[in-house]
Amino acid sequence: MNIETQCCGLAILFFVLFFYVRQRKLGLKNEKTYLILLFITIASVVFDILSVVLIYNKDNLPILLVNIVAKAYLISLILLGVNSLFYIIGDLRVTLDDFYKTMCLYLIWTGVFIFAVAILPIDYIVDKNKNIVFCAGPSLIATYLCVASYLIQALHINFKAKNYVNQERRKSIYYWMGMWIASAIFQILSERFLIVGFACSMGLLFIYIKFENPDLNMDKITGLFNQRAFITYVNQMIQTKQEYYVVAIAFDFRNDSTVEQSVFDSAIMEAVNYINAKKDITVFINGQDEVLVVYKNLKLLREYGLELEERFEKGWGTNNAIILSPYIICIKETRLLKTPEDILTCIRYLRVNNIDKTDSHFVYADENMIYEMYEQHRKVKLIVDSMDNDRIEVFYQPIFSTYEQFFISAEALVRIRDEKGKIVPPSEFVEIAEKNGLIIQLGEIVFRKVCQFLKNHSPSELGIKYIEVNLSMIQCEYVKLADDYIAIMQQYDIDPKWINLEITESASTVSKTNMLKNIDRLRAYGVHFSLDDFGTGHSNLNYIVDMPVNIVKFDKEMINSYFENGKAKYVMEAAMHMIQGMNLKIVSEGIEDETQYNKMYELGINYIQGYYFSKPLPQDEFIKYLKNVNAKGV
Numbered sequence: 117m118n119i120e121t122q123c124c125g126l127a128i129l130f131f132v133l134f135f136y137v138r139q140r141k142l143g144l145k146n147e148k149t150y151l152i153l154l155f156i157t158i159a160s161v162v163f164d165i166l167s168v169v170l171i172y173n174k175d176n177l178p179i180l181l182v183n184i185v186a187k188a189y190l191i192s193l194i195l196l197g198v199n200s201l202f203y204i205i206g207d208l209r210v211t212l213d214d215f216y217k218t219m220c221l222y223l224i225w226t227g228v229f230i231f232a233v234a235i236l237p238i239d240y241i242v243d244k245n246k247n248i249v250f251c252a253g254p255s256l257i258a259t260y261l262c263v264a265s266y267l268i269q270a271l272h273i274n275f276k277a278k279n280y281v282n283q284e285r286r287k288s289i290y291y292w293m294g295m296w297i298a299s300a301i302f303q304i305l306s307e308r309f310l311i312v313g314f315a316c317s318m319g320l321l322f323i324y325i326k327f328e329n330p331d332l333n334m335d336k337i338t339g340l341f342n343q344r345a346f347i348t349y350v351n352q353m354i355q356t357k358q359e360y361y362v363v364a365i366a367f368d369f370r371n372d373s374t375v376e377q378s379v380f381d382s383a384i385m386e387a388v389n390y391i392n393a394k395k396d397i398t399v400f401i402n403g404q405d406e407v408l409v410v411y412k413n414l415k416l417l418r419e420y421g422l423e424l425e426e427r428f429e430k431g432w433g434t435n436n437a438i439i440l441s442p443y444i445i446c447i448k449e450t451r452l453l454k455t456p457e458d459i460l461t462c463i464r465y466l467r468v469n470n471i472d473k474t475d476s477h478f479v480y481a482d483e484n485m486i487y488e489m490y491e492q493h494r495k496v497k498l499i500v501d502s503m504d505n506d507r508i509e510v511f512y513q514p515i516f517s518t519y520e521q522f523f524i525s526a527e528a529l530v531r532i533r534d535e536k537g538k539i540v541p542p543s544e545f546v547e548i549a550e551k552n553g554l555i556i557q558l559g560e561i562v563f564r565k566v567c568q569f570l571k572n573h574s575p576s577e578l579g580i581k582y583i584e585v586n587l588s589m590i591q592c593e594y595v596k597l598a599d600d601y602i603a604i605m606q607q608y609d610i611d612p613k614w615i616n617l618e619i620t621e622s623a624s625t626v627s628k629t630n631m632l633k634n635i636d637r638l639r640a641y642g643v644h645f646s647l648d649d650f651g652t653g654h655s656n657l658n659y660i661v662d663m664p665v666n667i668v669k670f671d672k673e674m675i676n677s678y679f680e681n682g683k684a685k686y687v688m689e690a691a692m693h694m695i696q697g698m699n700l701k702i703v704s705e706g707i708e709d710e711t712q713y714n715k716m717y718e719l720g721i722n723y724i725q726g727y728y729f730s731k732p733l734p735q736d737e738f739i740k741y742l743k744n745v746n747a748k749g750v
Contacts, residue, residue, distance in 0.1 A: 125317030139330035160192035197266035229262035346400040350456035366443040383438035511732035567608040579746035598637035612642030672706025
């Protein structure tokens, strides 16, 4: 009898079942569907083996018994097909009600075919000499038609879901369905080998290894569910519109540096185990030092929250000697968050933007915070899209020389255009770019465009001697800044005397070693430097002494204070005389009217920048402006 492959398939299924039922699971819809698939496949393979045995010996057995077992096998294939479809649908973004409605429709369809298989005649082919045993006839044809309809529908659904279902999972579904189709075609063409049951077994083993192995959702060190499990779990909550709340507990803060790390880690593990022992909650590990707790109702959140607060106050470890002060972020407004990834982004956003600004280690994520997070995410996407699609522009604000009485330079200012072509001011994206590490790439794009401008338009013909380009403190920290900028200047054949890089006072306090190395390398190459935003609240003349700069720029706020505050007037004049005494040049920013200009001129300020002369201009307008005013004189 040709039952060898079925027996191998049955062994594989029991192997999968043994490991599957003994491991912790999340209680997901697909986990239940997969378990049902396992049992149905086991039943199907058992009926397949029994039907072959009975058909082989049908001459010595009641034909009714043979028919019942043979048709039970065919019906199990239909049930296997419809449940495979349910498993695939479980990945779709449908509510629980929609899922059940879909199930009802398919179950009706299934019922019709089961009835057809039950009443239609079935034939048997037995050739004991060739060891060939199989069934045929209308009942078998009805089974194949039904299963084929499910396979076609599964492939159709899998194709339609290409934009929002994990691509690796989609490929695996195609492989799984491909095994079914290939085995069915092979079995139709070959009378000797019966491999449909074996192919079903291999398909479930494949799905188990790729997606349903519970070990994939477990963190091996802590024994908690991992971030992958969190994303899958919350995704189901969102799809089925179930109520849930998330609390993030981060243990990366130590309030006692005298405690050994191993002791501190043991206390953390004790706290994590305490949290994980609570009923009706699900706990996940997110990275090395953060625990995510998902509550299914508000009552549990409040009850366990108070209990946990009291427990943390008692301490952990031997004699409760270790006091942990974790950062705790509570997200009750989960309905506002669209995806599990958005929740993780929200937690990171709140830690960076809120916890570090307060002495409290607890943050409640209200609606405003969530909206701010999405707004930041939108701006990050805007920056990335603009860089990818060449929507970064450089505007130039002319700088006027009070001694030479014409424009001798300009400050290069970054601008972004959105998808509709509207200019986005730097106040809306520069800080975001710095926080998200995009400023280095953005700054390089600006510098490259400035070099392209200098290459295409001779500075001497325009009357300018150099272009000022801003460097943020993040760029100053970047180890390869000097190498990258020198390479760009060499690529565009730019004389370094045409470049003046502006650094801020705050930059000199962050990573002075890296910054000085960059400055020394660039100065040696021939680039000049300015100290930007002098007078923004951290003014210290030591910065000017320490920093190898040629120009100091007085910030607009300092200029305004000079005209509005008597004390500020004396401070600025004293600073100005000291700076000029060091043979450094001064630029006054933010000069907006003739009165301000005249006063700066009287004080001996070297350069003037502001709306009194011109706002920042796009490249073509800037060139036209310079050719006009420098030719006529101001």
